[in-house]
Amino acid sequence: MALRKLLVLVDRSLLYLSTLCYFAAFARTILLLRARVFQRTMFNFTMIVFGFALQTGFLWLRGRADGRCPITNLFEVLIFLAWSIALFYLVIGSAYRLSLMGAFTAPLVFLVQGIALLSPIDSMRAGLVRPNGWLEMHASISMLAYGAFALACVAGAMYLVQERQLKTHALGSIYYHLPPLPTLFAALQRLLWIGFVLYTFGLVSGFLTGEPLPVFKMIFAGIIWLVYGALLFAPRARAIAPRRIAAFSVFAFAAALSLLWSIEFVARRA
Amino acid sequence: MNLFCLGLNYRTASIEVRERYAGTADTAAALRSAGCEEFLLLSTCNRVEIYVGAKSAPSVSDLIRSLSADDQPAAPDAFYTHEGVGCARHLFRVVSGLESMVVGETEILGQAKRAYESARAHGQAGPLLHRLCQRAFRVAKQVRTKTHITRGSVSVGSVAVDLAEKIFGDLRGRKVLVLGAGEASEKTLRALAARGVSDLRVSNRSPERAEQLAAALEGIAVPFGQWIDQCREIDILISSTAAETAFLRRDLLEPYLAERSDRPLFIIDIAVPRNVAAEVNAVEGVYLYDIDSLQTIANEAVELRRQQFVLAEEIIDDHVTDFAGKLRAAGSRERSSLNSANLSPAWPAPGS
Numbered sequence: 061m062a063l064r065k066l067l068v069l070v071d072r073s074l075l076y077l078s079t080l081c082y083f084a085a086f087a088r089t090i091l092l093l094r095a096r097v098f099q100r101t102m103f104n105f106t107m108i109v110f111g112f113a114l115q116t117g118f119l120w121l122r123g124r125a126d127g128r129c130p131i132t133n134l135f136e137v138l139i140f141l142a143w144s145i146a147l148f149y150l151v152i153g154s155a156y157r158l159s160l161m162g163a164f165t166a167p168l169v170f171l172v173q174g175i176a177l178l179s180p181i182d183s184m185r186a187g188l189v190r191p192n193g194w195l196e197m198h199a200s201i202s203m204l205a206y207g208a209f210a211l212a213c214v215a216g217a218m219y220l221v222q223e224r225q226l227k228t229h230a231l232g233s234i235y236y237h238l239p240p241l242p243t244l245f246a247a248l249q250r251l252l253w254i255g256f257v258l259y260t261f262g263l264v265s266g267f268l269t270g271e272p273l274p275v276f277k278m279i280f281a282g283i284i285w286l287v288y289g290a291l292l293f294a295p296r297a298r299a300i301a302p303r304r305i306a307a308f309s310v311f312a313f314a315a316a317l318s319l320l321w322s323i324e325f326v327a328r329r330a
Numbered sequence: 331m332n333l334f335c336l337g338l339n340y341r342t343a344s345i346e347v348r349e350r351y352a353g354t355a356d357t358a359a360a361l362r363s364a365g366c367e368e369f370l371l372l373s374t375c376n377r378v379e380i381y382v383g384a385k386s387a388p389s390v391s392d393l394i395r396s397l398s399a400d401d402q403p404a405a406p407d408a409f410y411t412h413e414g415v416g417c418a419r420h421l422f423r424v425v426s427g428l429e430s431m432v433v434g435e436t437e438i439l440g441q442a443k444r445a446y447e448s449a450r451a452h453g454q455a456g457p458l459l460h461r462l463c464q465r466a467f468r469v470a471k472q473v474r475t476k477t478h479i480t481r482g483s484v485s486v487g488s489v490a491v492d493l494a495e496k497i498f499g500d501l502r503g504r505k506v507l508v509l510g511a512g513e514a515s516e517k518t519l520r521a522l523a524a525r526g527v528s529d530l531r532v533s534n535r536s537p538e539r540a541e542q543l544a545a546a547l548e549g550i551a552v553p554f555g556q557w558i559d560q561c562r563e564i565d566i567l568i569s570s571t572a573a574e575t576a577f578l579r580r581d582l583l584e585p586y587l588a589e590r591s592d593r594p595l596f597i598i599d600i601a602v603p604r605n606v607a608a609e610v611n612a613v614e615g616v617y618l619y620d621i622d623s624l625q626t627i628a629n630e631a632v633e634l635r636r637q638q639f640v641l642a643e644e645i646i647d648d649h650v651t652d653f654a655g656k657l658r659a660a661g662s663r664e665r666s667s668l669n670s671a672n673l674s675p676a677w678p679a680p681g682s
Contacts (some may be wrong), residue, residue, distance in 0.1 A: 241496065
């Protein structure tokens with residue numbers, strides 16, 4: 061128990077440093093945008109890499125302390141989510157040459173991580189949790205899916221910003237750094253697909269955990285699955301314009317995050 | 331060994347003069363016989379310049395004669411010269427786009443790189459020009475990345491093309507309809523064609539003019555009465571008719587847009603008075619730009635580039651100082667003649 065308390069002290073310090081890194085990237089972007097001299101530099105990317113490394117350190121220490129994948133309370137869920145967002149940015153952002161995505165990703169990770177650190181939700185368990193391979197897989201895959209949805213939300217926000225600039229003719233300094241609309245929309249769809257496939261896999265693995273399945277959790281999960289499924293198939297049916305898909309992907313993630321919070325909160329209270 | 335530069339550009343000479351001094355097949359041999367140990371010829375549509383590395387200053391008239399087949403140079407006053415550090419500063423400014431007709435344009439860097447590669451391949455560029463050019467390319471890169479001097483487009487046509495690329499990404503395969511075959515629309519159409527647009531359609535009240543422009547751009551002419559039907563499938567509409575009222579209204583366009591599903595439509599209205607009602611921009615998926623909004627964007631880019639000029643000059647100053655120091659150090663090791671005495675422009679200007 062003493063070792064665990066020590067680990068908690070150390071791992072929270074890593075998390076504070078990580079949050080600072082994301083804040084630095086976010087603050088710098090805001091300052092440059094306000095001065096209308098936004099310029100792509102390695103600063104954002106470097107800060108996100110450092111922030112990600114520190115998050116990974118935190119999760120590793122927590123995993124050691126928990127004796128399993130560290131998604132045992134709402135605090136750890138949010139940190140794992142923030143880590144997933146950064147992971148997808150580092151993998152997808154560079155693949156699509158969307159380096160500016162870092163400017164949008166950093167504030168989101170900072171927000172999620174900041175809320176987690178400020179809220180009294182890091183409840184400690186008396187001992188190690190009984191390992192359950194399927195449960196860990198279900199939780200971790202679902203969180204990775206949320207990470208992909210978060211980045212789809214970021215791509216959606218970028219699309220909306222660029223579309224708005226083009227529509228209103230008010231081309232700010234960020235206009236020159238944002239990719240063309242089709243590139244942003246392609247990245248958005250790719251992220252939605254990745255998130256949807258992972259979420260489906262996470263959903264199926266939930267049935268294999270051998271644990272009792274709360275009805276409200278299943279309903280919420282089903283709603284999220286249906287919403288993202290509709291977002292993915294609507295463009296194929298040419299039912300919704302890309303701008304609306306982008307807007308829905310932002311709203312869908314905000315709703316999914318709220319539901320995730322509610323599910324975990326209710327589950328921990330129950 | 332010292333550096334010398336002689337040249338003329340769009341500011342000092344007309345195109346006729348620049349054409350006369352663009353260099354000949356014998357230029358290299360003439361420069362060798364004029365005592366130039368190293369040399370590089372930078373010849374573009376806006377400038378002709380020779381960069382020379384030599385132990386002693388070559389004769390200005392020999393250099394001028396090397397550029398032309400004419401025995402009697404016609405316009406010695408059109409030439410300018412630079413020596414030593416001044417020569418380095420001039421090249422740094424040229425490759426950074428500060429000396430270009432359109433400030434900040436980047437094409438000159440590619441042209442300078444090709445000129446250097448050619449000089450190196452033919453054994454004309456030695457260690458001194460190598461050092462100068464490598465530094466110049468570094469300076470250009472730094473100016474481009476650390477300032478916004480290359481940002482935005484400064485002409486209405488290129489602003490329209492940039493916007494089209496932001497809306498559609500790749501322009502290849504996009505369909506464009508030009509309504510009114512005037513000079514302005516032709517320029518914009520040509521700018522789009524240069525970026526890969528190949529499906530060009532022209533509609534004009536006078537069918538002959540439509541046929542003429544369509545033939546010139548390898549496009550097709552569309553009867554004027556049928557232009558609105560094209561709105562079902564085109565991606566870009568350029569309008570520049572002499573109509574006195576805005577004939578393309580929202581209620582006219584919307585039925586055709588319903589058949590386009592989610593494909594955007596970019597409308598460039600360069601007519602005065604405007605051909606397209608402003609309310610059309612409110613339609614989802616339609617991006618309408620009139621001549622004023624395009625001109626405003628171009629003017630903002632010009633102003634931004636002007637503001638960035640000072641920053642670019644500061645970067646160049648730093649490099650010139652550093653480059654001069656390195657050359658002095660190298661010169662003292664190699665007993666070079668490049669010292670503080672010849673950093674001042676002592677080389678006679680043409681005509682003096």
